[in-house]
Amino acid sequence: MKATIKDVAEKAGVSIATVSRVFNNSSVVVEETKQRILLAAEELRYAPNHVARSLSTRKTESIGMVLPDLHGEFFSEVIRGVDERIQTENYHLVVSCSHNKKNEIQAALQTMRGRVDGLIVMSPHIDAKTLNANLPFSLPVVLLNCSVEDSSRDAITIDNAGGARAIVKHLLQHGHTRIAIIKGPDNNIDSIHRYQGFQRALEEAKIIHDTDLEFTGDFTEEAGRKAVKQWLMLKNRPTAIFASNDTMAIGAISMLQENGILIPDEIAIAGFDDIPISRYIHPKLTTVQISINSMGIQAAEILLHAIHNSENHQTQQKIVPTQIVVRESCGKHL
Amino acid sequence: MKATIKDVAEKAGVSIATVSRVFNNSSVVVEETKQRILLAAEELRYAPNHVARSLSTRKTESIGMVLPDLHGEFFSEVIRGVDERIQTENYHLVVSCSHNKKNEIQAALQTMRGRVDGLIVMSPHIDAKTLNANLPFSLPVVLLNCSVEDSSRDAITIDNAGGARAIVKHLLQHGHTRIAIIKGPDNNIDSIHRYQGFQRALEEAKIIHDTDLEFTGDFTEEAGRKAVKQWLMLKNRPTAIFASNDTMAIGAISMLQENGILIPDEIAIAGFDDIPISRYIHPKLTTVQISINSMGIQAAEILLHAIHNSENHQTQQKIVPTQIVVRESCGKHL
DNA sequence: GAGTAAAATGTAAACGCTTACATAGCTTAA
DNA sequence: TTAAGCTATGTAAGCGTTTACATTTTACTC
Incomplete structure (x- = not known):
């Protein structure tokens, strides 16, 4: 049976509020009390329950990625970029694959609701209308390489x-x-x-x-x-x-x-x-x-901004420039 | 503001329990009532809050993957395999990268607690002791290519x-x-x-x-x-x-x-x-x-079994056979 | 040593759901 | 007619936190 905040509170002889404060550094707890609580927590192998916390704070500290496919390096690079950026803020990555099917992307979007604080959607196969119709309204979303209809959403597209x-x-x-x-x-x-x-x-x-x-x-x-x-x-x-x-x-x-x-x-x-x-x-x-990796980083960056500044976030559409790199397969001369 | 089950209940003139039942097919609700609820839900753009549901049911319907790295096709293939399998049961995939660092894997494992119903851990760099010390005790775990100490845990290793x-x-x-x-x-x-x-x-x-x-x-x-x-x-x-x-x-x-x-x-x-x-x-x-992909599928399979049969799940250690495939780089003769 | 402000801690409501149990309304059978 | 047995729905407790607000303790000041 997993220990709860209540068990820790009892063992340490304090109220659950104090325990909570220790685990959130939310307000100062006297050092001695703090140590007592930490010790009790350790002994009980207590770890805060994220689900309960999320329910209370209305934050999941996760962001979702809906990808059309999971084949090949392209996707792993995007994932890597996103993960790299959001990890610095202790966010988690929930990945979902739509297999390029309309109904699956719908399902994926659906089940992401309430599970994540924001969404990165990559869906180069779906037309703008269908996409817009299914995109959650209440959740920050960054579109990656999608058909974009207007400037109402954040989007990153490659040139x-x-x-x-x-x-x-x-x-x-x-x-x-x-x-x-x-x-x-x-x-x-x-x-x-x-x-x-x-x-x-x-x-x-x-x-x-x-x-x-x-x-x-x-x-x-x-x-x-x-x-x-x-x-x-x-x-x-x-x-x-x-x-x-x-x-x-x-x-x-x-x-x-x-x-x-x-x-x-x-x-x-x-x-x-x-x-x-x-x-x-x-x-x-x-x-x-x-730079696929940096595309992921940028998408995460924008999304995090949207999440943290829900009021005054300006949507932006970025076009990522490309660069040709000349190697051998087309002839080096010239 | 997002609609809750309460809003739907009020609008449909029923209690929240009935609404809940409709969304879980848990017990029979008279067709007419059901339609009324569904209609109300639609109008309010209601979608159940997964976090609240998880807290109540103690199930997250997510499984976590802790990977040492996210570079290259190997990892995307494993992810693909796992996702492929768990999607059929409506589970979600939470991915986390430990960057091969001891403390990070610890952190990753830590934050996964209470967020997922089971864990697939791949960590070929960490020795068995450290790993075991950090592995959550109360959570089903499948080890992928890890140093395994004993047979107390499910594990898949490549030959x-x-x-x-x-x-x-x-x-x-x-x-x-x-x-x-x-x-x-x-x-x-x-x-x-x-x-x-x-x-x-x-x-x-x-x-x-x-x-x-x-x-x-x-x-x-x-x-x-x-x-x-x-x-x-x-x-x-x-x-x-x-x-x-x-x-x-x-x-x-x-x-x-x-x-x-x-x-x-x-x-x-x-x-x-x-x-x-x-x-x-x-x-x-x-x-x-x-077959990296199938390794992912197998890991997911075992994990799901462990989750669904928490009482009588037998841990197993699988060694995935390998096969040499002869192509040109070593000379075809012979 | 009383009074007061600040600091530390406690109390309890809320988050949005599920679900055991209670209840009301119908059928059915004697 | 009425008790019993269903069925459909409602009531309310509980899941494990956070946090506004209340209360107690501590530290000063005079």
Whole structure:
């Protein structure tokens, strides 16, 4: 049977209020009394019950994360960033995975209510309306990479279009004109914007895009492999590939190498995300860098601010800049 | 202001007990009353307060995970496995990172008390005694890859020694006799066992191990690179390298390739873990496979059982078998 | 040594729910 | 008709804290 504050109070010969004060440093308790209480607590192996405390204070000291998926380094990096920031304020992290399904995200959001003080929601697949309809009204929320409808909510989005445009431009500067793209899922907001950046760059270079050179993937290595497989059968192969994320780029590379195609000499390739592994594969992957970890930190930062200043918190929409990092996979010359 | 059960009860003209019953299907409520309550709840945007419910039922419907770190795919895979299993029973996942520090793991364990119904602890760096002293007594706990002292606790451990031995044997069968090892941290239980497996295999082959061919790393790519750098300066280089995890193996490969060393022709290499990326790098990495995801699922399974059958739960110690998967990095011949 | 202000501690209500037990309203059977 | 037995709902205690407010103790001052 677990000891309660009452047991400690009795054992130490004080009231429960005093015990509570000791455990909250809320007001001064005479040193001697304090020690007596601490001793009693120790002997009884007492630890405050967080649930009761939460009920009383209306604070849970937890924040929730609703993620679309739990696969791969991207998510673990975000989690790491968020955890890193909130741990400094003794907050806890409750993670939930919506598996990208509408009803599950609804369920996740639902069960988070009353369990957390704030929410970080990442849901690049859900449209803004559905999202808004399900978002709790009374809880601070930070949107990560979601379709945002207006400025009524805090949101952090990556400059997907800008990053894609920059890296495709880089490819163009290398003289490539037949550039293929491995897209992400059609309903994913990241994919959409990356694709737009891609198109934009081509337009600016006055290149007419060949839709044969498009493949829609799902952000997995396998998708990258399939895309390449398809293009290898073309009479007129692309000379460069832009993969909408590093994972697919890596899949593409593996398929190219299996077919004895030299990278970057015969086909250049670039990715997006700069996941840790990108700099260790061969050839090292040219890609677009976003600091996922720091994105998590920032999201946590904003959320904590919203929680602590519920009255005068100004919502903000941040666009996280990206940076291309040139390595070997697209040719170093130039 | 958020609506409470009381508001709903008033609006529907019933007592709070009836409202509670509706939201718990605990006993039959006449259909008409039920609809009236549901309607009132909807209008007030009422959702039960989980904290209050938990206090009353002494159940949180959450389980906690204490992880040593949040870096890399290994952890996200475990999390994914656990989440996958517990979600089916509407449990939530509270994640906490101990950063491998003794006091932090203590703090993490401490704050989990009363917040979760059960705990999955992964802490390969902490010795059994310290761990045991800090583990909550009253809470079901499943140990993941920890030093286990006795059979009083549920535990899942990977057959690290067996896996390492098997893969080193494989290397030996290829004719290698100068096999180097990139170890993990000295106080890490996984590293220790993998190293033991390595030694065992060499002994069985009656090979005297050259301590020049040992490098202690920290499971990062960088460590793999450093190890190789060091060995390249040797007059008598190793012909094969066993890295204690895939990440270090990948780092090693990148360094070898930068120095123009052919893999596996000049130096063969093998890893441990079989992280997803291993099959997509070039050359594809020969490694030891453990299903991290399913380890998470199993841990969750055992924990849930312990929670639901607190009286007659038999603790169990599972050793998850490993399997070597031969790919290109150690030479396909044979 | 009385009076007073400040410091330390105690009392009890509240947080929002669940649930054992009590009660009221109906059926049913003798 | 009435007692008994159900069924649907209500009453109220309890879950373990926090905290405003009340009370007691201590420390000074004159």
